[in-house]
Amino acid sequence: MLKKIQQWRGKEPSGNYSKEDILQMPVPEHIAIIMDGNGRWAQKRALPRIAGHHEGMKTVRKITICANELGVKALTMYAFSTENWKRPKMEVEYLMKLPEEFLSTFLPELVEKNVKVQLMGNRDAIPNHTLNAVDKAIEETKHNTGLTLNFALNYGSRDEIVHAVRNIVDDVKNGKIIESEINESLFSGYLYSHALPDPDLLIRTSGELRLSNFMLWQLAYTEFYFSDVLWPDFSEQELYRAIATFQKRGRRFGGI
Ligand code: FPP
Numbered sequence: 431m432l433k434k435i436q437q438w439r440g441k442e443p444s445g446n447y448s449k450e451d452i453l454q455m456p457v458p459e460h461i462a463i464i465m466d467g468n469g470r471w472a473q474k475r476a477l478p479r480i481a482g483h484h485e486g487m488k489t490v491r492k493i494t495i496c497a498n499e500l501g502v503k504a505l506t507m508y509a510f511s512t513e514n515w516k517r518p519k520m521e522v523e524y525l526m527k528l529p530e531e532f533l534s535t536f537l538p539e540l541v542e543k544n545v546k547v548q549l550m551g552n553r554d555a556i557p558n559h560t561l562n563a564v565d566k567a568i569e570e571t572k573h574n575t576g577l578t579l580n581f582a583l584n585y586g587s588r589d590e591i592v593h594a595v596r597n598i599v600d601d602v603k604n605g606k607i608i609e610s611e612i613n614e615s616l617f618s619g620y621l622y623s624h625a626l627p628d629p630d631l632l633i634r635t636s637g638e639l640r641l642s643n644f645m646l647w648q649l650a651y652t653e654f655y656f657s658d659v660l661w662p663d664f665s666e667q668e669l670y671r672a673i674a675t676f677q678k679r680g681r682r683f684g685g686i
Pocket residue numbers: 465466467468469470471483486487490508509510511514525528529532581636661
């Protein structure tokens with residue numbers, strides 16, 4: 431066993447890992463992913479951008495199944511940001527249809543694999559047809575106990591924080607809470623992500639090195655992993671590499 435762990439420790443982050451390698455050390459409980467590079471993937475193939483999003487949807491399935499098999503408890507996927515409304519109307523409409531397409535194809539498999547679907551974001555501007563599909567999946571999977579697949583849809587961290595502040599102010603005014611009760615833990619409970627622990631690992635694909643308004647509060651002590659791979663090409667092996675890198679880091683949470 432010790433020899434195996436020593437071999438694993440000696441591997442480069444870019445090396446090849448097996449599922450068994452990864453399972454020798456604790457896996458992150460919550461992985462959050464900024465799925466970037468769909469447009470460039472399509473452009474490289476002279477395809478329309480939406481072809482990249484469609485391929486990216488297939489990667490969502492692959493990585494969900496893989497993470498579930500590794501025993502990851504939660505996977506948060508940044509599917510549509512509060513800033514993505516600035517994209518061409520046709521692309522926005524397509525992105526808002528993707529959850530329906532994904533769930534109409536894969537919901538039975540998610541149910542069978544004990545995956546629980548959740549939504550994180552501002553529901554106000556999400557079209558009804560998208561919400562209906564997601565709500566149906568949430569309902570059908572609510573008793574599942576495996577991985578939580580948390581779709582960040584019309585999600586923006588600043589919007590989430592402002593929304594939380596407004597609700598806290600309302601609750602102070604109507605006497606539900608008193609001002610002195612406001613602390614970090616109470617604040618976390620007012621965020622869209624309140625049902626989940628903070629992510630242990632953040633992955634961003636496509637070589638971009640920024641957070642793009644994603645989980646700014648929740649990522650305070652998260653380990654970051656940036657991959658040059660475009661999201662539609664992201665594979666199980668890439669996930670293993672990200673987790674292996676995480677496993678080699680020493681997390682101190684501000685201590686020593
Ligand atoms: C960013 O890449 C990606 C998005 C804004 C959309 C991500 C959506 C998916 C991967 C599919 C989601 C699937 C479900 C089931 C909801 P980009 O388009 O900005 O890529 P680029 O930077 O190369 O142009």
